[in-house]
Amino acid sequence: MPSDDVDVRILRRLRRSTDRFRSALALAAEQVRGMLGPLPDASEVAPDARPLGRFAAGRIDPSAFARLVTRAPRDDAPDQDLLLAAFHTITSLLERGDAAQVVRVDRGADLRDAVGRALTDLGRAFAAARLVAPSTKPAERDPSLLQALPFARWNAAERELAPPLVVHVDGADLQADGLAEFLDGSLLVVLLVREAAPPAALVRLVTPGTYVLQSDAEDDLDAFARHTGPGIAAIVPGECARFVHDPRGGAGLGDRLVLRHLPDAPPRTALGARSARQQAEELLQLAVLAQEPPAALAAAGAHGTSADPIDVLASWLLGRAGLGKLEVDA
Amino acid sequence: MIDTACSLLGCGIDPHVELPQEDYEGPPPRWCPGCGDHGVLAATQRLLHDERLAPERTVFVSGIGCSSRFPHHIRTYGFHGIHGRALPIATGVKLMRPDLAVFAVMGDGDCTSIGAGHWVHAVRYNLDMVALMLDNNIYGLTKNQTSPTTPQGHPSNTQPRGSWLPALNPLSVTLGITNASFVAQTADWVPGHVYATLQAAFRHPGFAFVRILQRCPKWTPGVFRAPAQQMALTEILVHEDGVVEPEVEQYYKTHVAHDPSDLDHARHLAEESDKVRIGLFYKNAANARYEETRRVPVHTAEDKIRLLEAEFDRHAV
Amino acid sequence: MPTHVSAPTGPAEAGHDTGRIPLHGLVELAEHTLEVVSDAGEGAQKCGQGFGALSARMGNGSWTVEIIPAEIQPPPRTPGSASGVRIRIGTREVTNWGDAAGLVIAFNEQVLLSRHRLDALADDAVILLEKRWGESDDPAVLAEWKAALEELSSKPYRIVLVPLEEQTLTVVDNPLHGKNMFALGVLCRIYDRDLDRAREQILRQFKKKSRDVQQANVRLLELGASWAKENLDFQIRVPPGPEKGPMVVMNGNEAVGMGAIASGMELCAMYPITPATSVSHYLGDVFERFGGIVHQAEDEIAAAGVAVGASFAGKVAFTVTSGPGLALKTEFLGLAVMTETPLVVVDVQRGGPSTGLPTKVEQADLLAVLFGQPGDAPKVVLAPATIEECFHCMITARRLAEALRAVVVVLTDANLATGVTPFPRPVPQPDWQATAPDGAPVAQGGKPYQWDPETGLSTRFVPGQPGGMFTATGLCHDEKSAVTYAPHVHQKGCTMRSRKLAALQSTLQPPDVVGPDSGDLLVVGWGSTKGAIEEACERARAEGLSVSSTHLTFLSPLQPGLRAIFERFRRVMTVEINYSDRVGDPFITSENRRMGQLAWLLRAQLLVDVDCWTRVMGEPLRPGQILAGIRAKFGKGADS
Numbered sequence A: 001m002p003s004d005d006v007d008v009r010i011l012r013r014l015r016r017s018t019d020r021f022r023s024a025l026a027l028a029a030e031q032v033r034g035m036l037g038p039l040p041d042a043s044e045v046a047p048d049a050r051p052l053g054r055f056a057a058g059r060i061d062p063s064a065f066a067r068l069v070t071r072a073p074r075d076d077a078p079d080q081d082l083l084l085a086a087f088h089t090i091t092s093l094l095e096r097g098d099a100a101q102v103v104r105v106d107r108g109a110d111l112r113d114a115v116g117r118a119l120t121d122l123g124r125a126f127a128a129a130r131l132v133a134p135s136t137k138p139a140e141r142d143p144s145l146l147q148a149l150p151f152a153r154w155n156a157a158e159r160e161l162a163p164p165l166v167v168h169v170d171g172a173d174l175q176a177d178g179l180a181e182f183l184d185g186s187l188l189v190v191l192l193v194r195e196a197a198p199p200a201a202l203v204r205l206v207t208p209g210t211y212v213l214q215s216d217a218e219d220d221l222d223a224f225a226r227h228t229g230p231g232i233a234a235i236v237p238g239e240c241a242r243f244v245h246d247p248r249g250g251a252g253l254g255d256r257l258v259l260r261h262l263p264d265a266p267p268r269t270a271l272g273a274r275s276a277r278q279q280a281e282e283l284l285q286l287a288v289l290a291q292e293p294p295a296a297l298a299a300a301g302a303h304g305t306s307a308d309p310i311d312v313l314a315s316w317l318l319g320r321a322g323l324g325k326l327e328v329d330a
Numbered sequence B: 001m002i003d004t005a006c007s008l009l010g011c012g013i014d015p016h017v018e019l020p021q022e023d024y025e026g027p028p029p030r031w032c033p034g035c036g037d038h039g040v041l042a043a044t045q046r047l048l049h050d051e052r053l054a055p056e057r058t059v060f061v062s063g064i065g066c067s068s069r070f071p072h073h074i075r076t077y078g079f080h081g082i083h084g085r086a087l088p089i090a091t092g093v094k095l096m097r098p099d100l101a102v103f104a105v106m107g108d109g110d111c112t113s114i115g116a117g118h119w120v121h122a123v124r125y126n127l128d129m130v131a132l133m134l135d136n137n138i139y140g141l142t143k144n145q146t147s148p149t150t151p152q153g154h155p156s157n158t159q160p161r162g163s164w165l166p167a168l169n170p171l172s173v174t175l176g177i178t179n180a181s182f183v184a185q186t187a188d189w190v191p192g193h194v195y196a197t198l199q200a201a202f203r204h205p206g207f208a209f210v211r212i213l214q215r216c217p218k219w220t221p222g223v224f225r226a227p228a229q230q231m232a233l234t235e236i237l238v239h240e241d242g243v244v245e246p247e248v249e250q251y252y253k254t255h256v257a258h259d260p261s262d263l264d265h266a267r268h269l270a271e272e273s274d275k276v277r278i279g280l281f282y283k284n285a286a287n288a289r290y291e292e293t294r295r296v297p298v299h300t301a302e303d304k305i306r307l308l309e310a311e312f313d314r315h316a317v
Numbered sequence C: 001m002p003t004h005v006s007a008p009t010g011p012a013e014a015g016h017d018t019g020r021i022p023l024h025g026l027v028e029l030a031e032h033t034l035e036v037v038s039d040a041g042e043g044a045q046k047c048g049q050g051f052g053a054l055s056a057r058m059g060n061g062s063w064t065v066e067i068i069p070a071e072i073q074p075p076p077r078t079p080g081s082a083s084g085v086r087i088r089i090g091t092r093e094v095t096n097w098g099d100a101a102g103l104v105i106a107f108n109e110q111v112l113l114s115r116h117r118l119d120a121l122a123d124d125a126v127i128l129l130e131k132r133w134g135e136s137d138d139p140a141v142l143a144e145w146k147a148a149l150e151e152l153s154s155k156p157y158r159i160v161l162v163p164l165e166e167q168t169l170t171v172v173d174n175p176l177h178g179k180n181m182f183a184l185g186v187l188c189r190i191y192d193r194d195l196d197r198a199r200e201q202i203l204r205q206f207k208k209k210s211r212d213v214q215q216a217n218v219r220l221l222e223l224g225a226s227w228a229k230e231n232l233d234f235q236i237r238v239p240p241g242p243e244k245g246p247m248v249v250m251n252g253n254e255a256v257g258m259g260a261i262a263s264g265m266e267l268c269a270m271y272p273i274t275p276a277t278s279v280s281h282y283l284g285d286v287f288e289r290f291g292g293i294v295h296q297a298e299d300e301i302a303a304a305g306v307a308v309g310a311s312f313a314g315k316v317a318f319t320v321t322s323g324p325g326l327a328l329k330t331e332f333l334g335l336a337v338m339t340e341t342p343l344v345v346v347d348v349q350r351g352g353p354s355t356g357l358p359t360k361v362e363q364a365d366l367l368a369v370l371f372g373q374p375g376d377a378p379k380v381v382l383a384p385a386t387i388e389e390c391f392h393c394m395i396t397a398r399r400l401a402e403a404l405r406a407v408v409v410v411l412t413d414a415n416l417a418t419g420v421t422p423f424p425r426p427v428p429q430p431d432w433q434a435t436a437p438d439g440a441p442v443a444q445g446g447k448p449y450q451w452d453p454e455t456g457l458s459t460r461f462v463p464g465q466p467g468g469m470f471t472a473t474g475l476c477h478d479e480k481s482a483v484t485y486a487p488h489v490h491q492k493g494c495t496m497r498s499r500k501l502a503a504l505q506s507t508l509q510p511p512d513v514v515g516p517d518s519g520d521l522l523v524v525g526w527g528s529t530k531g532a533i534e535e536a537c538e539r540a541r542a543e544g545l546s547v548s549s550t551h552l553t554f555l556s557p558l559q560p561g562l563r564a565i566f567e568r569f570r571r572v573m574t575v576e577i578n579y580s581d582r583v584g585d586p587f588i589t590s591e592n593r594r595m596g597q598l599a600w601l602l603r604a605q606l607l608v609d610v611d612c613w614t615r616v617m618g619e620p621l622r623p624g625q626i627l628a629g630i631r632a633k634f635g636k637g638a639d640s
């Protein structure tokens, strides 16, 4: 799957995390290559002679040298087939480059499943490493893991190495809360949202250590990319709310969450599986978290929970329009 | 301090280990009885245990001197190098393997005389490691020669009528070096403080320089006698961001409030005084670390070959 | 003196001194040497390198070497400011810088004078000299001009005046940036170079410059060519050789840098020193793309220390230096030997001792490398003989360092470092590259120096390997790396470290002999002198002398079978660029004579009466010079 310019652009901003992941893979590949020793190849040079290079040709007897320096492999070393399988799994993932980190969610498809599949696929690199890791006991070397390693089975260190993902998804399919289970380690997910979207879908993902960003500007991804824990960002159409929750902001939620923009009007129509009411709830939740408790909300709360959140939101947005002061600097 | 998994192959291994402290102990040291190095070694072994450092992912590098025997008595990887050159070796280890916890142990001669150039530059590189300078004000191993930190007038075998020069002040020097990141002083006769200082140094992300005033009963029994015997002569720098050790602060009543982010005040406190000041003089975690700024993505052999072909293209006839 | 030939001839003819160039008509030569010299900053180097590259592209063998002024900003119009390039081109591969130049373009008479004084020009050389200085209004300049021409008249040079600046000014305002391209155009016409390729090359060379600059340079090239066509009535053709397959062209330091990359090494720790520095210039530019870093340390000691620390913790690292830096690294090399920490050291030799001749070639670090450490510090020493080998030997060096846990020193020199020549494009292999240590646990009871009693080899433990914890130490230690001064332990350690070299030697093959297998004289060389030596011997054989040569690439351990080879010749003589006394000089006898460094070594090791012929002129050996030395050994003619 060739990547679009936009994917390339965004992954470039997230280079640090990508580099970390690919470096770990490349290092593992080189370690496995070391365990494998020279492989048969098309060249006419004998395997023993190859590591010595051409300068040695006619000067060092390669087989004599190999006899001198070759050590017996460890008893519990993985066999050659396993090593080769692991090697190819890792290098083929590396060769896929950006494409392995770009997810396109078909219209109407499940966002969570699509992201989960991509991670399961990337997880094969970890599975390959586990397969041949010196700490793995021979009995535990299960090649079937090479087929898939779902995120749920990644360990803490592996989650720290998670590569960033770029996900193309329709606004109508933006069931972001389904992604909560992946927000761990250092996984960064960037959602590129097509067409109309719920105004504050990501608010359900705000937890103290998670960077959550809704924005219409790719430039905001630079700060996002510097975050060292889990994070999710959505580049949304202009009508949506814009906010950033940066765990580095401080101990209080108010220090971390900055609300930059609210829509002018509450959502009136359902979008995909999300009713207008659910969308309004999310927007209100954002307002509450941002410690801008709308008077109308407080009033509604005082009269019990029956008030339609859309009405609450509408009257609050209306009232707010007069005050019209949102914090704009991040 | 270890923030990077070294390799996928090690991912399954918990980087933190639960080992009894004895497991960090190598063959017993043969320093003189009463030598301050014993206490520092014990504090260090305790630190490794408490911080749950994997012995195989920890490297102690040293130079040559009594103090530089240190790595032999700790069961981690070690490199007992050559006189004055612990820091370049440690730099190489950390640059190549940022995933390892690195400690450099030096004597005062090691660090401030023959290795002085490396000291200046290691501070400037600011790699994430702990540098311990065990300062007994003398050359111990080679039997009593003047060191740069020997007090003026103190006789030795090379300067029997007393050292000619005023002693070098390692704290002032370190605090004067661009990019200084962590500068602390502690004293072997306050073991709790040694431990707390080592811990703060270890947890600091950057080059943590710790001067440890170390008693050498063999050659310089007098230099730290007074402060070691009279608590009032040891002053504790206190601050919530500093070396915090409540018990020590309770016993040692002379306190100086000092915010370790205040470099000017740190320099002022580092000046010679009639008291021995221990604590954290300066801390700045914001300075870029060399192993981070120099970090480059790893490539597979095939990748490198592709890139190499492009280099050959540039040089093609 | 051989004269020009009408067609390139076989091996016996190649490599002669430059032929006499007639000033009328076309002459074909099998090989030819020319120079471009200017004041520093006038771009003669760019012109000359461009000409060399162009010739290589057209299928000629070529060797270019820079003429470097002694200072950064020497006063202009002085002999000391001579800056430029010597280019030797041939139908066959060109392996050295040749003897005297048969043609020179000089941007002023003073820089020309410096080449004259250095005997760089053939007696009958054609000199294309900028004419404006002879027409100067400045009486001082005129006086200098007259004096210079007077001095030059001691040789039958043929001087042709060229309006370099005058013509250049018709295209650009500042002749400083342009005369060189005009000169290149002149050379293209004289040597019948393909102008289209030259244009292409200029555009590539000025890729980063504006279109105007590119166009101006192309126009100057064309102008030079057309001026020469109209005003010069001679042309020289050095026909290309047979098709050679893909080639690359670079200098020896770039080759070392690329070789290091190809070997998979990832850390170069260095401190700037001429002529080694340009390895780090090259790597500084590209290494990070390959996952490598160049660490410029605070001094050479630290550079060695960083490399040792890095190697201890992972893949083999390397350090690059020249004589004075090598001296500073001494103690660390001993430490690396003692701790059996693999390490590659590249020493780009220059003239010594002390600061010596910073930019000039010498082969005088051999014994320092072998014996410079206190105590016994056996290490592997390799000497690439060509620029191509500068590349390939790095792969071997890395591999040997790793496999033997040894220090491997690569001895190149300023001649290789700055010489530029085409060679077959390497086909890099994954297996050339270091693999990463895998962190596998060390089996119970494993020891960090579990020496194989026969070979002295042992498996290295790298931090990260559970159960392998040990403290490497430069103190005498046993198999567990425990420090002990017990008498047998030191004996054992020294034996094991030394044994590794003997074990390696058991896998080495004897060197080739070039020329007949036996005879009167065997010339033995090492390092960058190979091309000049073989050329000289070939010419000597053409004169009927019974001379062969062999070239040593392994200096420690020495390749096997040397004594047997030497015994087939009546006399054996090394040819080296380092100092040796000459018998017959005051006080010098065959007993007290201090020998060339390889000669010392061979005599000590093989008990063969090896003679030596050495020069320390701060320049590569010239084949003709060696030939004179060989003739003298046969009692034919005077030595130079």
Ligand SMILES: Cc1ncc(C[n+]2csc(CCOP(=O)(O)OP(=O)(O)O)c2C)c(N)n1
Binding pocket: B064, B065, B066, B067, B068, B082, B083, B106, B107, B108, B109, B110, B111, B134, B136, B138, B139, B140, B141, B142, B147
């Ligand atoms: C290059 C070199 N010079 C000198 C020595 C001798 N030497 C060994 S230790 C030492 C001084 C030790 O003093 P210090 O560094 O203060 O350590 P201490 O023994 O006091 O702990 C000297 C001069 C050496 N080993 N190497």
Ligand code: SF4
Binding pocket: B030, B031, B032, B034, B035, B036, B037, B066, B067, B136, B140, B141, B215, B216, B217, B218, B219
């Ligand atoms: S000489 Fe001094 S420093 Fe050395 S071991 Fe003895 S007491 Fe300690």
Ligand SMILES: [Mg+2]
Binding pocket: B065, B107, B108, B109, B134, B135, B136, B137, B138, B139, B140, B147
């Ligand atoms: Mg000391």
